[in-house]
Amino acid sequence: MLPEVVFVLGAPGAGKGTQCSLISKEYDFVHLSAGDLLREERQRPGSEYGEMIEEKIRNGEIVPVEVTCSLIHKAMQKSGKLRFLIDGFPRNKDNLDGWNRVMSDKAKLLFVIFFECSPDLCTERCLGRGAAGSGRSDDNLESLKKRFNTYLNDTMPIIEHYEQLGLVKRINSEAVPEEVFKNVKKVFNGAGL
Ligand code: UP5
Ligand code: MG
Numbered sequence: 001m002l003p004e005v006v007f008v009l010g011a012p013g014a015g016k017g018t019q020c021s022l023i024s025k026e027y028d029f030v031h032l033s034a035g036d037l038l039r040e041e042r043q044r045p046g047s048e049y050g051e052m053i054e055e056k057i058r059n060g061e062i063v064p065v066e067v068t069c070s071l072i073h074k075a076m077q078k079s080g081k082l083r084f085l086i087d088g089f090p091r092n093k094d095n096l097d098g099w100n101r102v103m104s105d106k107a108k109l110l111f112v113i114f115f116e117c118s119p120d121l122c123t124e125r126c127l128g129r130g131a132a133g134s135g136r137s138d139d140n141l142e143s144l145k146k147r148f149n150t151y152l153n154d155t156m157p158i159i160e161h162y163e164q165l166g167l168v169k170r171i172n173s174e175a176v177p178e179e180v181f182k183n184v185k186k187v188f189n190g191a192g193l
Pocket of ligand 2: 016017033035087088
């Protein structure tokens with residue numbers, strides 16, 4: 001069987017990671033966060049991409065797809081599983097084209113979850129996480145402004161692209177995680193997953 005993927009998109013702090021971990025507990029999906037895979041690669045001794053990844057993350061810019069897609073593909077293979085939540089990817093046209101080039105015959109896209117949350121609330125959440133000691137070099141106001149710019153300019157067009165293909169499931173993510181998850185479950189149950 002061809003592996004199946006769900007892309008999970010939304011602004012920085014919209015709650016992608018939080019909801020993906022809830023989904024992976026209740027459904028047979030492996031959670032792969034593109035951001036987490038990049039942060040791991042940045043820390044890997046001997047990685048030739050460490051510095052480039054750190055600079056991109058701090059500036060809210062997007063890492064070239066060759067790096068991200070290969071990390072995702074390797075993690076998919078290593079898991080030995082067949083269903084994946086791909087959290088925070090694809091974020092721009094380079095990501096989309098690169099995925100289609102390399103992965104379109106290796107995985108089937110089921111749908112795209114789009115978490116909608118106001119920019120103020122997203123900012124508050126990320127700053128709160130930074131203040132609580134996330135250690136993320138992009139949980140500060142300066143990086144957040146850049147992350148939001150990139151999100152609006154580069155990621156929204158990708159969501160619109162999938163919208164035109166009828167693949168987007170919009171879910172408001174401003175309520176507490178358990179409330180948001182109720183609507184997430186409706187989507188997964190509705191899709192027979
Ligand atoms: N929280 C979550 N849900 C809540 C709720 N319903 N109510 C109240 N609080 C809630 O949540 C963020 C914070 O909010 C947490 O403290 C959480 O407890 C709380 P989280 O679930 O982590 O939200 P998420 O949407 O995952 O936010 P994240 O900050 O991870 O989003 P980003 O999209 O900015 O981060 P990501 O790790 O995906 O990417 C980081 C950077 O990596 C990018 O800016 C880019 O530079 C690089 N990148 C690439 O280059 N390419 C990629 O493909 C992916 C990333
Ligand atoms: Mg995340």
